[in-house]
Amino acid sequence: MTPHETARTQIFQARKILTMNPAQPHATHVAVRDGRIVAVGERGDMARWADADVDDTFRDKVLMPGMVEGHCHLMEGAMWEAVYVGYFDRRDPDGRLWRGLRTLDQVIDRLASAAARLPDADTALLAWGFDPIYFGAGRLGVQQLDRVSATRPIVVMHASVHLMNVNSAMLALAGIDEDTDIEGVHKDAQGRPTGELQEFAAMFPVHRVIGKGLSLAAAEDPQAVRRFGRVAQLAGVTTATDLVSDLSPAGLDTLRTVTADEAFPLRIVPAFAPQRNPDGGAERVHAAARTGSDKLHFGPVKFIVDGSIQGFTARLRAPGYVGGQPNGLWLIPPAQLLDCFTPFHLAGLQLHIHTNGDEATEVVLDALEAMLARHPRADHRHTLQHCQLADAAQLARAARLGLCINFFSNHLYYWGEAHASQTVGAQWAARMNPARSALRLGIPVAIHSDAPITSLNPLFTAWCAVQRQTAEGRVLGEGERLSVGEALHAITLGAAHTLHLDHVIGSIEPGKLADFAVLEDDPSAVAPQDLKDLRVWGTVLGGRVFPAPAR
Known part of the structure; x- marks a missing residue:
């Protein structure tokens, strides 16, 4: 019998329930029937x-609304068929811990070991998670990858997914050769x-080869x-997004x-990406x-306007990148x-519009302002991503236009030091992901991981927004910190709002879907610095209990 066919009401008792409903912030019992x-x-x-x-079962646990990841990708499930070569430790879907690689030699060694396990000499070696910004002057180009093999095809996707290296x-x-004229x-x-x-x-020419x-x-792979x-x-x-989807028949x-x-x-929210597959337009989403x-x-539509700050492909206004690198690339001409x-x-x-650099944000605001002036629409909830x-x-303009913003708070931890010293400088790095300023202006705010770019873990993302601390321990932009309560709202009701789903998920109140995160401790009571270390016991989806597998 499924939770939506339940003959009787079920009551879950917990040590504490954080509802995210300001009219009733705490409880100890929640009654569920037919999944709601x-x-x-x-x-x-x-x-x-x-x-x-x-x-x-949860009498000694804490329940909160099932967390909502408003910007991630099903690629997180597909990437683990390739070899992880990232700088930071990462757990795979089976809970196995992959240690981060801190030198180029370690990257080459892991690639060589993986190549030795492939069934034949023609099978392509695929890897992901690499980011050259952690290695100073070290590069992973043709010369280095040909050390692994000059005959076997090798592809290494960067952590940002906006760049790759090949042999x-x-x-x-x-x-691709000297005569190739592709930006x-x-x-x-x-x-x-x-x-x-x-x-x-x-x-694209590489993706055409590797399929x-x-x-x-990834939606096409069960x-x-x-x-x-x-x-x-x-x-x-x-609830999680697939924020770039072809909406292909197979997918x-x-x-x-x-x-x-x-x-x-899990509940999944795919966002149609016209840049990848424009056929059908809006009717493709409605169908x-x-x-x-x-x-x-279904409902969101995703556009990517510029690239990655740490990949130097995001579009910045003057003075631009501190190292004098050329400005980034337009993925859609303004x-x-x-x-x-x-x-x-x-x-x-x-x-849902990806704008990493401030020049990209400016041209997107110009376009949205012109569009909304010609075609006003109440409660559109168009959302700036990153x-x-x-x-x-720019935040004041976003507020006037009725936009939502989903900030990439994890960036401060993973790339904060690099941003301060190599990409945009310490002053701009301190103002990155200005969630506090956005909230002061009344902008609906969510925060995200962009998995597989960083690990899908909303409690860690909340910690990043609360602490604004780099991996080396430096605090960037203390004045933009969120409170714990604000960060928890951003990973539940805030994210649900940006997906136009806050009427059914994001808080624990009558009428909504019975989706809960089951925690070992109370995130509103622990010290803010401990937020990222809270253990997840499991989840409840539509009244059905899903214990997390033992690690």
Whole structure:
């Protein structure tokens, strides 16, 4: 019997329930029937449900709303088929800890070991998570990768997913040489490709060769979707996005099948990406929505305007990158933004727009202001994603336009030191992800991991927004810190609001879906610096209990 066919009401008893409902912030009992919450309160408030089944499994646990990851990708489930070569430790969907690699020699050694395990000499070696910014002058170009093999194709996706490195064999297979005229194909002083490919146009010839490997089209792989569900469950997440989706027929069939399985522990929100597959336009999203379910929701549309700050492909206003690097790349030319956005806005859909650099944010605000002046729409909730370098004037414009912002708070931990010294300088690094300023202006705020770019773990993301601390311990922009309560709101009701789903998820109150994160301790009571260390016992989705597997 599924939770949506429950014959009796079920009452969950907990040590404490954090509801995220300001009218009733705390409780100890929650009653669930047919997958939805019917009552919240203390034991005495459950008298109406005298014949209910009382589940005291959580009597020593703390419940909060199932966490909502408003910016991540199903790639998190697909990437683990490739070799992890990142700088920081990372757990895979089975809970195994992969140690971070701190030298280029360690990266080469892990690649060589993985190559030795491949079945034949022609199988491509795929890896992910690399970021050259941690290695100073060290590079991972053709010369270094050819040390692993000059004959086997090798592809190493950067942590940002906006760049990759390949060896000479892959350059040849992809048809990239001195005569290739594609923006983002990096070349040395002699005009020879170095093996670094920047942004999607330059990487496309490689993706055409390797197919679904390291691809954003993970929705077409049932195992990848199931692995993604496990990663989310381990982190206490009950709703997560796939914020770049083709909405391909194969991908939609896979998502419908996997999410329909009552044992799958996650609700998924795919966002259509017209830059990857423009066919069908807004009707493609509406058609998908007609076949959605309470575990598969459609509506967001994703645009990527610029690149990655640490990859030096984000677009910055003057003075630009502190090392004098050229300004980044436009993934959509500014003159085309209004024409790109307007058809989806007119169709009643919600725009989620990637703007990392402040120049990208400025041109997006210009386009949105012009669009909304011509075509006003109440409660559109168009959302700026990342929006990392927005200044006070840009935040004020965003507030006037009724925008939401989903900040990439994890960046401060993983790349804060690099931003302060190598990309934008200490002053700009301190103003990155200005969540406190946005809240003061009344902007609805969420915070995110962008998994697989960083680990999918909202409690860690909340810690990042509260502490604003780099991996080396430096605090950047103390005045932009969130309180613990604000950060918890941002990973629950705040994120749900940016997805237009706050009427069904994000808080524990009657009428909403019975989605809970089950924690070993109270995140509102621990010291702020300990927020990232809270243990997740498991989740509840629509009243069905999903204990996290033992590690």
